[in-house]
Amino acid sequence: MPILVMKFGGTSVADLDRIRNAAEKVRAEVERGYDVIVIVSAMSGKTNELVGLVEGTSPLFDAREYDAVVSSGENVTAGLMSLTLQEMGIPARSWQGWQVPVKTTSAHSAARIEDIPRDHIDQKFAEGMRVAVIAGFQGISDEGRITTLGRGGSDTTAVAFAAAFAAERCDIYTDVNGVYTTDPRITKKARKLDRIALEEMLELASLGAKVLQTRSVELAMRYKVRLRVLSSFEQNTETSGTLVCDEEEIMESNVVSGVAHSRDEAKMTLVSVADRPGIAAAIFGPLSEAGVNVDMIVQNISDDGRTDMTFSCPTDQVLRAERAMTEAKERGEINFHELIADTEVCKVSVVGIGMRSHAGVAAQMFKALRDENINIKVISTSEIKISVLIDRKYMELAVQALHDAFDLQGNDS
Amino acid sequence: MPILVMKFGGTSVADLDRIRNAAEKVRAEVERGYDVIVIVSAMSGKTNELVGLVEGTSPLFDAREYDAVVSSGENVTAGLMSLTLQEMGIPARSWQGWQVPVKTTSAHSAARIEDIPRDHIDQKFAEGMRVAVIAGFQGISDEGRITTLGRGGSDTTAVAFAAAFAAERCDIYTDVNGVYTTDPRITKKARKLDRIALEEMLELASLGAKVLQTRSVELAMRYKVRLRVLSSFEQNTETSGTLVCDEEEIMESNVVSGVAHSRDEAKMTLVSVADRPGIAAAIFGPLSEAGVNVDMIVQNISDDGRTDMTFSCPTDQVLRAERAMTEAKERGEINFHELIADTEVCKVSVVGIGMRSHAGVAAQMFKALRDENINIKVISTSEIKISVLIDRKYMELAVQALHDAFDLQGNDS
DSSP: OOEEEEEEOGGGGSSHHHHHHHHHHHHHHHHTTOEEEEEEOOOTTHHHHHHHHHHHHOSSOOHHHHHHHHTHHHHHHHHHHHHHHHHTTOOEEEEOGGGTTOEEOSOTTSOOEEEOOOHHHHHHHHTTOOEEEEETTEEEOTTSOEEEOOTTHHHHHHHHHHHHTTOSEEEEEESSSSOBSSOTTTOTTOOBOSEEEHHHHHHHHHTTOTTSOHHHHHHHHHHTOOEEEEETTSOOOTTOSEEEEOGGGOSSOOSOOEEEEEEEEEEEEEEEEEOOTTHHHHHHHHHHHTTOOOOOEEEOOOBTTEEEEEEEEEGGGHHHHHHHHHHHHHTTSOOOSEEEEEEEEEEEEEEOGGGGGOTTHHHHHHHHHHHTTOOOOEEEEETTEEEEEEEGGGHHHHHHHHHHHTTTTTOOO | OOEEEEEEOGGGGSSHHHHHHHHHHHHHHHHTTOEEEEEEOOOTTHHHHHHHHHHHHOSSOOHHHHHHHHTHHHHHHHHHHHHHHHHTTOOEEEEOGGGTTOEEOSOTTSOOEEEOOOHHHHHHHHTTOOEEEEETTEEEOTTSOEEEOOTTHHHHHHHHHHHHTTOSEEEEEESSSSOBSSOTTTOTTOOBOSEEEHHHHHHHHHTTOTTSOHHHHHHHHHHTOOEEEEETTSOOOTTOSEEEEOGGGSSSOOSOOEEEEEEEEEEEEEEEEEOOTTHHHHHHHHHHHTTOOOOOEEEOOOBTTEEEEEEEEEGGGHHHHHHHHHHHHHTTSOOOSEEEEEEEEEEEEEEOGGGGGOTTHHHHHHHHHHHTTOOOOEEEEETTEEEEEEEGGGHHHHHHHHHHHTTTTTOOO
8 A cells, every 4th residue: 555654743742632633634544545654743842841851950961861851752642643543443553763663873862864674564564554653753873772853853754754665745744734935924925835846945944944844854855755744723635735846846946936034143244354275264163163053154355365254143152153263363273353243133035946047036136125225234145045134123024025026925836 | 889779759759859869869879889770760640641641542542552651751750860860970871661671571551570681781880880770660572562560560670670680679769768567647656667577568568558569579579689668758877767578687576567457448248149169169250350359258157058258349349249240140150149238348457477476366456356346347367467357437446456456666676
């Protein structure tokens, strides 16, 4: 029988009523003829509760014990989902990560899945089981210890199972009914997309559209997994939600598919740095070691052998970045006159596969912002994305202006 | 290094402060030179919460999924205890049942431990680890599924580890400071015992003194494990609490060590049963099949080929017993005139190793009850125990009278 993977997030399994609601959706797919692999998150709030307990024991805790504690939330949901399906008369059983086993690296709290052997679950399907319920977010290391995949990791579990079992599709059930052209809280003109390319989704995910964990989209790209994002709280049909798929499945690519934003950005400028070979490494090496996630980088034109170096990072890493730069200066590795931190900025981006073959998108974006008198502080581009840093107070205005400029409300994909 | 097992019950690990308090007690033993195996229960209330969730899914739930869900409470405590010890600078790590592995039968929710391989934990002790923290109450079946040992099962886990690792002692930390001559809520004259024989403890546990799970005491007897019951909430010395040990370690055995009571007893009488060979089997077979735990049995003297058969069982099994007897009568397997259920009785027992070599204990007991005008309804005896059924309203009075009659207040063991 064809295999379908269905993943339910924390709000979709928050209590027994919601677990029953999710189980009804599983039942519908079983009745359509699928063997189903269900991936569950912890009931909403549970993971935070467990993380709070762990953090209460020690400021510098052992990540191996953290993983052992925090993974227990998914184990509870997996058992309850299996019991609920059994009560509906559907042959089901649960697996914890180590029982499959979901083999991962030993990078505790941020482990990567290395292998998912199929034999045990395949055998149970052959014996008549119709649903395998898997505790998401977790696996087991070579040392036999429990690992977790990082927050949002159940998305990655789902995609990895879909890849391993060559599933027809991987349905991600959540509390929104799909992927939108932009955040619907910012403009009511935001429109749900029927389809979006995996490459576009990857940019959107990494830009802070929190529908899917970034790594799960990377994995879906690598293994050509068809993803669908849809709501647990609506009646769905086979075409509900948003299909996140290979570019080739999308008839006509949009020049721009969506406008993303990220609120908590900071802009840091090292003023008057000596412009010499190796200076970038001397700056960004220490930042990386200090755990600063540098995003955009801009180097101004050199003047008299000195230059200004600007980069962006999350606002909560500004202090760490300042400390790293001051210490590098004290060690004599770099030299600058001043370090200016601007924590009142945000990032706005337009994303679209069609950009590759369509010139003038940047010009159109900059014109739309100029028409609203919004000053651009930093620009960075990739093949399918253009991002700008602007003052945070203009964020909503910029998103609305760009959504209009690229006619996203009416542009049916 | 000598090995000590320390078990902490749910109230002893109810929150992070109490876990720290328990960890301090572990630290003291490490500093005394022990390698320590710590067995933890779930934080108090957690197991009931999980059981409630499971029962909410289905009235007839799959015990395998029940075990997978309910065991997660102990996993959380094990990780938190290990983290707390690490924070104190003590090399520690946690094991879940399947990681050891604690091998059990497949009788889910009531599994029995079959084997605890030492090699993995021994190796870690050899490498410098000082504390192994074990999630209690759980194990793994031959099929690779999680099992649990029944409520109170962490006591059994503790004794099984003490046996497997030839521990010097197994300390059971709880919310009382030892085993008493009787329930201190009934008489303030109740005195904590410094030592009690395992055989006596077994009778007391099965008579409803809820300090230890009955099976853990059976296991301790079989493997000659020295148990100590003591409080988590007091400053303890090496002689605190009550040592539950082999008879030979007790210099002079008490004739009577304690007075136990059990409130929820019912007395059932089948009036005028045909007295023929096989009649007992015809009565108690169906009761056993119906899941009735028959305790005391008395058969009156036969008269004209008919007799009265009296037995006791827990009050909440009376309806089940009545149904089983009525159905057996309808099938023609037994014949009786009437079935009388008296649900207003209780059981009071005196327990003591010294009874074996000391005549007259029963007479002394009956006299003490007669002096209080308490009528005895049923009597049953074992080698080291005498139990009587009496009206429930006299329970406290009987316990106090017997405690005085055997001079338990002053009788130092």
